[in-house]
Amino acid sequence: xxxxxxxxxxxxxxxxxxxxxxxxxxxxxxxxxSEWKEDGRPAHAGVQMEPGDxxxxxxxxxxxxxxxxxxxxxxxxxxxxxxxxxxxxLGYRGELRARGHxxxxxxHFLHRCGFDAFQPDDSSRLGxxxxxxxxxxEHYQAAVDQPLPLFRRRx
Amino acid sequence: MYAYDHYDQxxxxxxxxxxxxxxxxxxxxxxxxxxxxxxxxxxxLYVQRLAPMLRIAVPYGLLSAxxxxxxxxxxxxxxxxxxxxxxxxxxxxxxxxxxxxxxxLAELASVQMHAIQTSGNCIRNTTTDxxxxxxxxxxxDPRPYCEIIRQWSTLHPEFAFLPRKFKIAVCGSHxxxxxxxxxxxxxxxxxxxxxxxxxxxxxxxxLGRTPVIGSEICQWLERRHLLSYLEAILRVYNKHGRRDNKxxxxxxxxxxxxxxxxxxxxxxxxxxxxxxxxxxLTESEMARMATFFTPPPYEQPDAMSDKAAVAAAAAAEPxxxxxxxxxxxxxxxxxxxxxxxxxxxxxxxxGDVSDSQLDLLADLCEQFSFGELRTTHQQNIVLADVRERxxxxxxxxxxxxxxxxxxxxxxxxxxxxPGGDFCSLANAKSIPVAEAIQERFDDLDYLYDxxxxxxxxxxxxxxCGHHHIGHIGILGVDKKGEEFYQVSLGGSQSKDASIxxxxxxxxxxxxxxxxxxxxxSVYVAERLxxxxxxxxxxxxxxxxxxxxxxxRVDPQ
Numbered sequence: 119x120x121x122x123x124x125x126x127x128x129x130x131x132x133x134x135x136x137x138x139x140x141x142x143x144x145x146x147x148x149x150x151x152s153e154w155k156e157d158g159r160p161a162h163a164g165v166q167m168e169p170g171d172x173x174x175x176x177x178x179x180x181x182x183x184x185x186x187x188x189x190x191x192x193x194x195x196x197x198x199x200x201x202x203x204x205x206x207x208l209g210y211r212g213e214l215r216a217r218g219h220x221x222x223x224x225x226h227f228l229h230r231c232g233f234d235a236f237q238p239d240d241s242s243r244l245g246x247x248x249x250x251x252x253x254x255x256e257h258y259q260a261a262v263d264q265p266l267p268l269f270r271r272r273x
Numbered sequence: 274m275y276a277y278d279h280y281d282q283x284x285x286x287x288x289x290x291x292x293x294x295x296x297x298x299x300x301x302x303x304x305x306x307x308x309x310x311x312x313x314x315x316x317x318l319y320v321q322r323l324a325p326m327l328r329i330a331v332p333y334g335l336l337s338a339x340x341x342x343x344x345x346x347x348x349x350x351x352x353x354x355x356x357x358x359x360x361x362x363x364x365x366x367x368x369x370x371x372x373x374x375x376x377x378l379a380e381l382a383s384v385q386m387h388a389i390q391t392s393g394n395c396i397r398n399t400t401t402d403x404x405x406x407x408x409x410x411x412x413x414d415p416r417p418y419c420e421i422i423r424q425w426s427t428l429h430p431e432f433a434f435l436p437r438k439f440k441i442a443v444c445g446s447h448x449x450x451x452x453x454x455x456x457x458x459x460x461x462x463x464x465x466x467x468x469x470x471x472x473x474x475x476x477x478x479x480l481g482r483t484p485v486i487g488s489e490i491c492q493w494l495e496r497r498h499l500l501s502y503l504e505a506i507l508r509v510y511n512k513h514g515r516r517d518n519k520x521x522x523x524x525x526x527x528x529x530x531x532x533x534x535x536x537x538x539x540x541x542x543x544x545x546x547x548x549x550x551x552x553x554l555t556e557s558e559m560a561r562m563a564t565f566f567t568p569p570p571y572e573q574p575d576a577m578s579d580k581a582a583v584a585a586a587a588a589a590e591p592x593x594x595x596x597x598x599x600x601x602x603x604x605x606x607x608x609x610x611x612x613x614x615x616x617x618x619x620x621x622x623x624g625d626v627s628d629s630q631l632d633l634l635a636d637l638c639e640q641f642s643f644g645e646l647r648t649t650h651q652q653n654i655v656l657a658d659v660r661e662r663x664x665x666x667x668x669x670x671x672x673x674x675x676x677x678x679x680x681x682x683x684x685x686x687x688x689x690x691p692g693g694d695f696c697s698l699a700n701a702k703s704i705p706v707a708e709a710i711q712e713r714f715d716d717l718d719y720l721y722d723x724x725x726x727x728x729x730x731x732x733x734x735x736x737c738g739h740h741h742i743g744h745i746g747i748l749g750v751d752k753k754g755e756e757f758y759q760v761s762l763g764g765s766q767s768k769d770a771s772i773x774x775x776x777x778x779x780x781x782x783x784x785x786x787x788x789x790x791x792x793x794s795v796y797v798a799e800r801l802x803x804x805x806x807x808x809x810x811x812x813x814x815x816x817x818x819x820x821x822x823x824x825r826v827d828p829q
Contacts, residue, residue, distance in 0.1 A: 259428075
């Protein structure tokens with residue numbers, strides 16, 4: 119059973135992302151953006167976004183979507199960081215999952231940008247990833263985890 | 274200068290611990306080369322031709338005596354006893370051992386320094402005018418804004434994996450000494466018609482293989498919106514910049530592809546959701562930052578008698594007179610001058626400074642310039658606040674340390690990248706070309722007769738030596754495994770910025786001093802009274818230079 123980090127714990131996955139994945143029997147299937155649109159934009163669904171997808175396409179459905187996964191085909195492709203912030207700015211409150219080639223060293227920034235679930239391709243790194251979720255104890259910038267920049271909090 | 278509080282200190286300390294962890298995981302095989310690469314780059318660590326190179330951040334070029342002594346000690350303890358000033362005001366050491374780098378970063382953190390984001394596809398060190406705060410032509414001190422940008426960009430969670438590197442420069446004076454037209458974002462402080470200070474915002478400038486002068490996307494931006502506007506630009510770039518080809522990945526390519534008007538609209542759309550949010554700067558934060566850059570306690574010298582003493586010393590010692598005239602500039606406070614310490618002595622690789630010279634500079638800045646100095650993008654050092662009556666004593670000490678070359682702003686004050694001697698990207702060596710030119714033109718009368726002249730050398734198309742914006746630019750190229758040099762003329766880094774035009778076919782290294790001499794002889798023959806090289810080139814164009822140079826030497 120595939121696993122991921124959610125709410126600071128390692129849990130097994132109830133979603134699958136690949137139709138041919140036999141392990142996916144009994145698990146819910148997440149759409150790609152184009153599949154989701156073709157299927158009439160169903161509510162209460164899960165959607166996996168690719169870099170370059172326009173997250174404003176999801177805007178009206180955000181209150182009802184249950185999962186948005188953002189795929190990182192390469193850890194150096196930082197578009198997913200901006201997409202997460204935009205989705206949170208648009209008001210999405212459901213599970214926002216980073217999936218793909220993500221490094222333990224990126225966990226903290228991913229979390230700051232609004233991700234609350236993390237699924238590295240290499241599941242042997244889940245432990246190392248969990249350990250590095252906190253990263254730094256203070257931040258200069260406003261982000262999803264700390265909406266005020268340091269200059270508004272500095273005593 | 275800015276002083277860390279416990280927040281800043283904790284952050285750099287935690288960064289050291291993080292990099293120690295990353296280095297040990299890499300050495301243990303838990304991180305692949307490809308994965309460690311961007312992590313080490315974001316701490317300034319390159320793997321070069323002969324050894325790693327560590328680039329240490331010098332935020333907007335400002336250093337205290339304590340920091341300079343620490344740098345001297347680091348070069349002694351972990352390197353070969355010298356450092357190199359980069360064209361973005363940072364400091365590089367060329368021989369550290371990978372295993373030692375976490376310790377070096379800890380040493381730096383002990384004096385409020387770091388190497389965060391000095392490399393990699395992220396927001397780099399913000400640069401500015403080396404005469405900030407003292408220049409007679411200053412409109413507003415840019416350094417508080419540089420520090421505001423430094424803090425905002427440091428470990429910014431959204432912009433650590435951009436398509437490509439990203440460089441910001443700020444100018445607060447009439448003359449642009451920060452080359453803001455050649456940066457991904459250039460910011461120019463100026464007042465609107467109501468007299469309120471704000472920023473002109475340029476975007477998409479840059480050198481490299483496609484040199485572009487930045488385009489204006491905002492004529493006047495209110496200061497409090499600075500960070501939210503920068504964030505909007507970065508988000509547009511992060512989302513839409515090309516990632517399929519590293520040579521097409523800089524923001525300048527995106528701005529060209531979209532067109533500047535469409536790019537501006539995209540930024541404004543993005544900005545609509547960020548404007549007036551929590552990132553909006555507060556008056557108290559801007560005031561707090563300004564307190565770190567207040568004028569030092571200047572004395573009220575008897576300017577008349579000081580000037581008379583300096584004039585008498587200059588009359589008695591022509592060498593001092595030369596240096597005084599070329600290497601010092603007017604200060605906003607009467608009785609003071611700003612001093613450029615040239616790191617361009619003949620035979621010294623441009624921008625290199627030894628550990629003992631660093632120690633000497635630390636002592637001299639404590640003695641004569643309120644304990645601070647600046648690095649410059651021309652790869653020199655500035656002591657910004659020297660009393661006129663101290664200039665002669667300072668000059669004597671500099672002379673004893675081999676630091677008194679009276680060539681600031683002249684032909685031999687060459688900007689030069691480390692080139693093929695060190696850098697694994699380079700196509701050709703650059704330091705030997707600089708040395709050959711310095712040797713050929715070591716006659717000071719000739720040098721001064723040529724007037725202000727910027728000669729910039731890059732060892733490859735990455736253009737770290739800023740060859741495109743030199744009045745004379747030299748670019749190392751590789752032709753079937755042999756090193757050749759292409760010459761361009763007419764570049765400028767000032768407010769009238771321009772990209773140099775290529776003279777013609779390239780030359781071998783040994784031909785270069787002759788080629789430069791011929792170019793200068795054309796200038797001497799053609800110039801009108803008081804006309805600088807750049808002015809003459811702009812008037813007469815390329816043709817006379819082309820004819821003379823290629824009549825003389827055989828192009829390859």
